[in-house]
Amino acid sequence: MQKQVLPLNRLPVGGKAKVNALMAKGSERRRMLDLGLVSGTEIEAVQKSPAGDPVAYLIRGAVIALRNEDAGKILVNAFI
Amino acid sequence: MAIEEAIALLQPAIEEKAQGKIDARWLALKALDDDASLRHSIDQFFGYDFFAQPEIAEKRAEAKKYLAREGLYGEKLRDAVVGQLVEHAAEIYQKCVHLGNAAYLQRDRKIDRILTSKKTGIPIMLLLLAGIFWLTITGANYPSALLSSFLFGLGDHLSAFLSFLGAPNWLHDVLIDGMYRTLVWVVAVMLPPMAIFFPLFTLLEDAGYLPRVAFNMDRLFRKANAHGKQALTTCMGFGCNACAIVGCRIIDSPRERLIAMLTNNFVPCNGRFPSLITISTLFFAGAAVGLWRSVISTAMLTGIILFGIVLTLLVAKFLSHTILKGVPSSFALELPPYRRPQIGKVIIRSIFDRTLFVLGRAVMVAAPAGILIWVLANTMLGEYSILHHITNFLDPFARLMGLDGVILVAFLLGFPANEIIIPIMIMTYLSGGTLMELESLTSLHTLLIDHGWNLVTAICFMLFCLVHFPCGTTCLTIRKESGSWKWTFFAFAIPTILGILLCMTVNGIASFFTFLC
Structure with missing residues (x-):
């Protein structure tokens, strides 16, 4: 197992990670925080949509779909 | 700290x-x-x-x-x-919080892998949509016929009762031929499809499927520079466009909310649904029998709905490049846990809250509209009735669109509620005097053919039914939600102009081919 920092949209389905930092600003950042995406939060990529974007993530017991563009603004520590 | x-x-x-x-x-x-x-x-x-x-x-x-x-x-x-x-x-x-079934996450992921995967997600979505239409079409046929014969039978008793009371002839005609018959058509055409479609759709909603539709469709909406949640408000539009306009509040960005509001009308609400079902069954499945009949009309209906969704995306894209410029904002969509739908509750809720509510609204509009039609059809201005003058005036323009004056009048008078378009059409044709009695759904086909309908008329009718100005309630709701008459005007003008152009194109192509043959 190796720790690696990467943007959330690069986390493969089935992969688990912990939030490292949010690169989004302003209201976008606020919305991410409202989802409970504070640093250290566990996150798992669970399902790709038919087009591959958006992807559904398991965040604190809720399944939330994020567009790749937005997920790319969330840095995570992945264990691969 | x-x-x-x-x-x-x-x-x-x-x-x-x-x-x-x-x-x-x-x-x-x-x-x-x-x-x-x-x-x-x-x-x-x-x-x-x-x-x-x-x-x-x-x-x-x-x-x-x-x-x-x-x-x-x-x-x-x-x-x-x-x-x-x-x-x-x-x-x-x-x-x-204590979880009764801690394994629900695993179970939901298994279902999601089927309903939203690359291979099966979209086909299952289309099959579900078509399945609901098929059940609605096949299920609605028989009760529609039953209802109309029962209600027309009741009309005869009412008529006899009025004569017994010694009501003057004109009053009898206004109430029975004008109001009552229009009401019967509204109920017979509207009630059965709604009573089937609404509960089925509510079941999907209750089970948690609709957010998965948004999940599957997001990429397309994003390409149109629209918001992923617009897939949800589009689904709501199948029930009622006015409700869906209010539902657009779930979209945070004002630009994308306006796009969703201006394009919602391209999915047919339940007021327009039965009209589409009726015409597609009468004209596109006429020759087929048994199962094929319903399969063909289902395919036709699914096709026209998909066409509406394509229009939604195209117009959204057009708007986001012209009057509503901007980039798509971020979005997060929850995929809630699947639930076993509460069937009893769903049926009761969809029958009382939706079906009867929509039907009630239609009846309230249909009663005065029936009287108005009767008065217009029976007040003479010179040699012809007022109604005749109006339909004659609109006829040349309507012909260009592959329709006729009567159909266009029906659409105009249907502005308060689209449910009454077909009933008004029937009443207007009947008042022309070719066929004074029309007491079953099967004779509707004959009536339309007698008034010059053909396949092209049917296609243009369905197109214009899908793409024309939103109903009065929807317009008022858009005014309220957007806070401006300007956007209400756009919401009115965009589909109207588009609908007229589409119908003219189809009619033009059809005329060209007829000319060649």
Whole structure:
């Protein structure tokens, strides 16, 4: 197992990670925080949509779909 | 920790000023966070610039300075505050939420892998849509026929009763031929499809499937520069466009919300649905028998719905490149756990809250419209009735669209509620005198053919039914939700112009081929 920092949209389905930092600003950042995406939060990529974007993530017991563009603004520590 | 210290510094001053009207601790926390819109609301609540009061401003500056020394400012401060809130919420959750079935996540992921995967997601979505249409079409046929023969039979008794009371002839004709017959058509055509479609659709909604539709469709909406949640409001439009316009509130970005509102009308609501079903069954499945009949009309209906969705996307794209320029905003969509739908509740809720509500609205409009049609058809102006003059006036233009004057009048009079378009058409044709009695659904086909309908008329009717001005209620709702007549005008004009152009194109192509043959 190796720790690696990467943007959330690069986390493969089935992969688990912990939030490292949010690169989004302003209201976008606020919305991410409202989802409970504070640093250290566990996150798992669970399902790709038919087009591959958006992807559904398991965040604190809720399944939330994020567009790749937005997920790319969330840095995570992945264990691969 | 540092934030607590800062709050302790600020809270007493705020407590004194707020006088218990708002929680002082919360206010203190918000004073440290620079949220302009919240600050504005607080000022409005108190009626003056609350945080600018000298006692508070002084303490606030002090507290902020202290926090900055601790390394907490701007986004770092906000992150720390939200972090604490989330942690606290998680603690409460641990203490009081107990999962009956801890394996629900695994189960849901299995279902999601089928309903939203690359291979099966979209085909299953289309099959479900077509399946619902098929059940509605096959299921509605028989009860429609039963209802119409029962209600027309009842009409004869009513008619006899009125004569028995000694009602004058004109009153009898207004009430029976005008009002009652229009009502019967509205009920017979509308009720059975709604009573089947609404519960089925509510079942899908209740099971948690609709957010998966949004998940599957998001990429397409994004390509149109629209919001992913528009897939949800589009689904709501199948029920009622006016309700869906209100539903557009779930979209945060004003630009994308307006796009969703202006394009919602391209999915047919339940008022237009039965018209589409009726015409597609009569004209496209006429020769087929048994199962094929319903399969063909289902395919036709599914096709026209998909065409409506394509139009939604194209117009959304067009709008986002012209009058509503901008880039798509971020979005997060929850895929809630699947639930076993509560079938009894769903049926009761969809019959009473939706079916009867929509039907009630249609009946309220249909009764006066029936009387109006009768009066117009029976008041002579020179040699012809007023109705005849109106339909004659509109006829040349309507012909260009592959329709006729009567159909166009029906659409115009259907502005208060689209449910009454077909009934008005029937009443108007009947008042022309070719066929005075029309007492079953099967004779409707004959009536339309007798008035010059053919396949092209049917296609143009269905097109214009899908693409024309929103009903009165929807227009008023758009006015209310957008707060401007300008956007209401666009919502009215865009589909109307588009519909006219589409019909003219189809009719033009058809005429060209007829000319060749």
